[in-house]
Amino acid sequence: MIRKNGPQRWKNIHVTIDQPLEDLIDIDNSNLQGIKLDTFGILNQTSKDINDLIQGAKSSKKQLKAIGSGWALSKIHVTDHYLLNTKLLNKCFEIDDQFFHQDFAEDKRKYIVIAQCGISIAELNIYLELPKVANQVPRSLKTAGIGAGQTIVGAVSGNTHGAAINFGAIPDFVVGIQLCNGTDQPIWIERSTYPVLNQNFVDGIQSKLIRNDDDFNAALISFGTFGVITAFAIETEPIYQITYPTIFQINHTKLSSIFQDSNYYSGLHHLEFIFDPHTQDGYHMIEGTKVKYEDGHPIPTPVWIITSRKGYAPGDWTTKFLLNLPFVSAAYKSKVQYKEYLKRSVLSNVRGTSGQLFTATITYLEGYNETAFAVSIQDAIKTIEIIKQETKNAKLPLVIQARAVGPGNAIFGFTNHLPRSVVFEFGIVYDKNYPIFEEKLISRLVASNIKYTLHWSKNALINPKRMKEMYGESNIQKWKSSRYKLFEHDMDLIRVFDNAPLILAGLESPPIVV
Template identity: 30%
Template sequence: MKILKHGPLTWSNQHLNITQPVADYYDLANETVGSPLQIYNDTTKGIQQIIKDAIAKNTTLRVLGGNWSLSPIAATKGILLNTKLLNIRFTITAASASPAYKGDPRKLCLAQCGTGIWELNDFLHQRGLSLSACGASNGQTIAGAIATGTHGAAIGFGATQDAVVGLHIITGPDKHIWLERASYPVLIDSFADKLGATLVRDDEVFYAALVSFGSFGFVHGVLLETEDDYLLEAYLRRVPYDASWTQMVTALDFKNPKLPYTTEKPFHFQTMLNPYDLDKGAYLTTMYKRPYRSDYTPPKPNGAGIGPGDDAPAFIGKISDMLPGAIPIVANKVLALSLTLYEKQFGRLGEIFNNTTIWGKVSSAAIGLPVQQVQTVATVLIDINKTAGPFAGLFAFRFVKSSKATMAFTHFDPVSCVLELDGVQSQATQQFYTAVWNRLEQLNIPFTFHWGKMNELNPVRMNRMYGNNLTRFLAARAKIMDPATIKVFSNDAMKQWGIDTI
């Protein structure tokens, strides 16, 4: 493995809301001589040596993917490992599939940790395949995306991690494992031998490792189940913000006559509220799955450069921090230009959700909550905006199938709503967030924080949000990692949040 060490420097994330000095910054890259498997295994050995050195020097490691997270989950005072050049992709042959596997081996893909979501989309499309779901912004790597529970609005499938069926995890200086579920074996037992890894089939450990925010060792490879390529038929409309909206979002009732199809469940479902023009209704994005065909016109950005799959951070940064009285006027102008309505746009998943660009400095917080609480929460937001606002942004609600991952923040059954509060970076925005979290707690509305976005987690909130799941997570980690390695993969955020227990 190739390592370029930059020495001490000041690191910032992509969104520029976190800046921190680090002891060293390593660019990691694969060697170029040998077969892909030989090169991959050589990188495993290189990473093990890095872990060994970190233990000896009593320093910490954090693994960077796309550098996309707005939370301090990737930050460290120790060594940052940039993995974006670790991007080998493998197809799986039928001979490597377990006899017990009921799926199609042709649709399995093993991606090295630094493979970008956009790279996966291209790789799969060339083979007539597609990811089953992804986030709105695809600047993430595959390992980073699952580590924080990156989601879209796939109400019938789930978040990115829910497509994972196997993990190659380097758990120490002299140990690495191939991890699957005992209840769902995918590859033959001898596949682990090809990696030099120990085979572990354990549902409890698997679900704990899926969303593990960099604390479960070095996730080197991710085995994904994909599906035949498909198109999405996308719409952005405005619908009345009234009782019919409430019925639609709290009961997932798609018989609303304002929907493009009243007898079909959308693949993708989200709604947005601009608190400064509610009289014009809510924004509603729906997308429907269609068989792939080549004779379509791919989606194009609108006049403001915003595409049909872009989320609010793609344009909220255009609203600058300003005097409170000007926020409603400017917000309405920016949103009117950015959120132009469209009908029947077609594109592959990777074409609809293809944004890897950030426009300006943004703050972004998100929480998971039960769909039954959406109207109550919307009312709370509008009320707080009058007393602790005005909020320089909008309120977005995405709906995603509940995840089985132990620490998934989208764990509310059967569908979780993800409230996204995207606004400008300012003290006023942070104060608005705090007021919202406090009010929801006062009302006993259950919610969880998105691991990769701005949050105010602490041990009390962690226990309230995850309870026994946190205990299970820590126990599962202890089964495969020793205390010295757990310490290496910790950071200040995990200590502050109460998940640093060894």
């Protein structure tokens, strides 16, 4: 059912966005008749409600965006017209054998689930790892970011990445997409090279089937611009644990040799390192190896929690205030931050499932931004040198976290660098220095001929020139062609899903017809 909450101000979870809205619309799985619906019934009710909302937005010439958990730091998923809260659409479904494509391997079928758009990563972990039905096998997500509060569609659409060096990012376990875009029927999209579900399933969800690699890879990371994604088919795997030895420190030379040696990381599941850019040398390595699930290991204590056992935590403005303190050097502030990060935010000497290890949902620092970009692992050392120089020049207190990710297939996947991507992330006070520093870093990367890509959910400075630098003209045209094709070239519908960041990036315009 739909509930319209009317005009109001809206803030994202990290309060980097604070803006007025014309309407905030809640949608849930209930119905007035109080009837318990089956899988198809729920999916069909949702897609019909959403298609009606899109049609309404089209006729009143308004923009509409699904906000997920409001986790993104950039305005990529936001409009000041209608925001759709999908978090109440949090069901997960199993699929009967009769609905699988004949070519889809039988032994893999029990690892496919349908996740509704609003289910959070934390909820999904619980659904998969702790099945409530006796004959259901426990399963795990193939990868996860550190946060578990994002909705599955939000995490995929903004390319949440994690650190699965030999797999990929979160979008890379999606194998089917249900998209509502206001055309006559919802669309079910799969790769032509990887068919999973059959026509009976597509008929059951009253959708039209598109099997096309380009369309799938375009829609996968489309940050709400292709319509509202109402459900995904995701591929999971038998439940596993990740074991992390005690973190250890290495020097610049050793780090450099690791990046050049694929044998070093070929057996790892998770590769991450952190450093204080104000120090000359020294990197803490966080390495996780995938191991068979075993009962009896101690339950990991959640990390990334800033609240003490007694409930004390920095107030909403404290971190900003402390990091802006005059007369205290940026190097000293970084040192203190780094020490705290090591204490509170590092997986060390621990073993657990994905759902037990990646749990950052509990507290957040308001007004504290994060920025992230990826480069090839082969350019990582040069990038570290640039980051260190620019951080010192800007006198910024930062802790740099770097996570290695395997390449995927999404057209706008920012973690597709070969042979692996290294994503550099750093929390930074959200003030006027943030865009200046980000701009400076990007210009240094360009000047050094380092191919970079910006995180869709964390960076706002994406313009047409940058798009071309990051993805190349042919990929941009491919993405635009799929977008226009899926909207059946209905310009009024396309405009419903435009927003300011899309226009700034030059992605709203039609593809060039060759």
